[in-house]
Amino acid sequence: MTDTHTLDEIAELLALARRPLFITGAGISAASGLPTYRGTGGLYANGLNEEGLPYEDVLSGYMLRTRPELTWRELLRMAQRLAGRAQVNEAHRAIAALPHAVVLTQNVDGLHLEAGSRNVIEIHGNLRELHCTVCTYRRPNEDWQNLPIPPRCPECGAVLRPSAVLFGEPLPPEALTRLDEELARGFDLVFSVGTTSLFPYIAEPVALAASAGIPTIEINPEPTAVSHLVDYRLRGDAAQILPRIVETARSREG
Incomplete structure (x- = not known):
């Protein structure tokens, strides 16, 4: 103490x-x-998500570009665990x-x-804002629970992403x-x-x-x-x- x-x-x-x-x-x-990330009991303590995939792969900029549904599924899973906290x-x-x-x-x-x-x-960056991966569209991210996987830009149809840095970015x-x-x-x-x-x-x-x-x-x-x-x-x-x-x-x- x-x-x-x-x-x-x-x-x-x-x-x-x-x-x-x-x-x-x-x-x-x-x-x-x-939760913390890498410390004792942290979110990434064992390095793997529930499917046994490395967090640093699933939550990476490369994965968002190539398989956005995997990245967004993990983001929404995390948001569900943290809802209201x-x-x-x-x-x-x-x-x-x-x-x-x-x-x-x-x-x-x-x-x-x-x-x-x-x-x-x-x-x-910050998870409280979404922006388009192609055009200039941005909006507040107020309701994680009801987002589709992956969410799409209403203006151009491209994938939306949170305004936060992913692994490898x-x-x-x-x-x-x-x-x-x-x-x-x-x-x-x-x-x-x-x-x-x-x-x-x-x-x-x-x-x-x-x-x-x-x-x-x-x-x-x-x-x-x-x-x-x-x-x-x-x-x-x-x-x-x-x-x-x-x-x-x-x-x-x-």
């Missing part, structure tokens, strides 16, 4: 910070009932209470924006540009929350901060690729730890 002294130290750093960065992964949404939790709200915070999230659930965070970089150029711009401006405090930090673009901001002497904090139940770099390593649930830190920090501001 994290001791109060350590939380107080981190809260003091946050109270003084003017440009904190919060890097978040699936673990921050665990308290919302959404995707609710903002206290960790999302804690970050949203910091108007000067920048959020770099791998999550495609849209919960940071729903919680009210103002500066969010969704580096893997490049990251959204707009999100990468925003990340580069924010990194160029710099940060004075970096949190890594609920992510295994396996992707270089997720680990890099922590590594850059650590090398520059900028304080770094990790909140995650298990060791990760950046655990050896951070100044503070908090093992536990972000929905319990982050609100305590933010509440203490806000009480010390001004």
